[in-house]
Amino acid sequence: MKQLEQKIIEEGIVLNENVLKVDSFLNHQVDPQLMYSIGQTFAALFEAQKITKVLTLESSGIAPAVMAALQMNVPLVFARKRKSLTLKDDLYTESIFSFTKQEESEVTVSRKFITAEDRVLIIDDFLANGDAALGLAKIVEQAQASVAGIGIVIEKAFQPGRNKLVELGYLVHSLARIASLSEGKATFVADPNRTDRSV
Amino acid sequence: MKQLEQKIIEEGIVLNENVLKVDSFLNHQVDPQLMYSIGQTFAALFEAQKITKVLTLESSGIAPAVMAALQMNVPLVFARKRKSLTLKDDLYTESIFSFTKQEESEVTVSRKFITAEDRVLIIDDFLANGDAALGLAKIVEQAQASVAGIGIVIEKAFQPGRNKLVELGYLVHSLARIASLSEGKATFVADPNRTDRSV
Numbered sequence: 598m599k600q601l602e603q604k605i606i607e608e609g610i611v612l613n614e615n616v617l618k619v620d621s622f623l624n625h626q627v628d629p630q631l632m633y634s635i636g637q638t639f640a641a642l643f644e645a646q647k648i649t650k651v652l653t654l655e656s657s658g659i660a661p662a663v664m665a666a667l668q669m670n671v672p673l674v675f676a677r678k679r680k681s682l683t684l685k686d687d688l689y690t691e692s693i694f695s696f697t698k699q700e701e702s703e704v705t706v707s708r709k710f711i712t713a714e715d716r717v718l719i720i721d722d723f724l725a726n727g728d729a730a731l732g733l734a735k736i737v738e739q740a741q742a743s744v745a746g747i748g749i750v751i752e753k754a755f756q757p758g759r760n761k762l763v764e765l766g767y768l769v770h771s772l773a774r775i776a777s778l779s780e781g782k783a784t785f786v787a788d789p790n791r792t793d794r795s796v
Numbered sequence: 797m798k799q800l801e802q803k804i805i806e807e808g809i810v811l812n813e814n815v816l817k818v819d820s821f822l823n824h825q826v827d828p829q830l831m832y833s834i835g836q837t838f839a840a841l842f843e844a845q846k847i848t849k850v851l852t853l854e855s856s857g858i859a860p861a862v863m864a865a866l867q868m869n870v871p872l873v874f875a876r877k878r879k880s881l882t883l884k885d886d887l888y889t890e891s892i893f894s895f896t897k898q899e900e901s902e903v904t905v906s907r908k909f910i911t912a913e914d915r916v917l918i919i920d921d922f923l924a925n926g927d928a929a930l931g932l933a934k935i936v937e938q939a940q941a942s943v944a945g946i947g948i949v950i951e952k953a954f955q956p957g958r959n960k961l962v963e964l965g966y967l968v969h970s971l972a973r974i975a976s977l978s979e980g981k982a983t984f985v986a987d988p989n990r991t992d993r994s995v
Binding site: 656674 | 819820872874
């Protein structure tokens, strides 16, 4: 998605070879017009998948995911992160290790909101090692629902997340695929087969 | 906002005289079309205020706030909640006591994203005792910016939050004002002066 790559070039801050900071438009300050375009792009990319629900993880996934859900005219569910839980009866739970925060948290979704008939699109802001997306996929599978696709705003293509997801058979679309963060700048994957049909 | 009141009547769960659960459309599962209408309504209500930025608190505020920011064509900033902080140099911070969770958390906004010229619209999902809105207002004031308004999705009008905010001189608009949660059902404030111009 050219508009997103442009924004990353203009406003992204490369902190080191592994960390890209995009807090001016995605995960602290948010550009709502860009989120709307991102939602349109996800809706187009996953149009054939007959999505019935969008699932994301609080907090940074919510803005792009609610725009995708708006365009697809389906509900959004955001999974909640908690340190620990005592009562779990009515919840699906998975442990997710955060690469950014270097800590494990428990992720929960109420059983009411994902059912066996659902075709779920998982959306997240970043894909690095794939732990968040895999944790959400496990929750969908606990519900005996289908993971109809995984939509990522920014993929760090030099980390193993995408391969793990693809090997498990998931359909993955990332709107920006970063090949490298070396020498203080982001370069993107030149992908002849990119399925990104957006601007 | 009639559409919101109707949704509360249909799907809200009154847990006791103080607690209304709206996790089927606002703070766990999210109805994106309703959020879009909420964004339109906030944009209309605060049109005269020349808003330059929307500020909310993760996570439940993000969906309605990003839709309001979209309609107003301004950036959204979502404040982050943290348990404790060591490095605070580039952050505005305030302590906020959560009525729902009965715990205190530190709320932070990067100094980069609110500046003295900003006219800030604070948006939150609930108004009860007003602690979250007051904490966000203090952050705006730390930045020497102006609180141009406070927009609330659901106000528990039987709790003191609104009065505290109004006494401090803030312009407050709530889209649904709950007069009571007694006898297991939500009843709304019949307000002859309601400024809600929406459907």
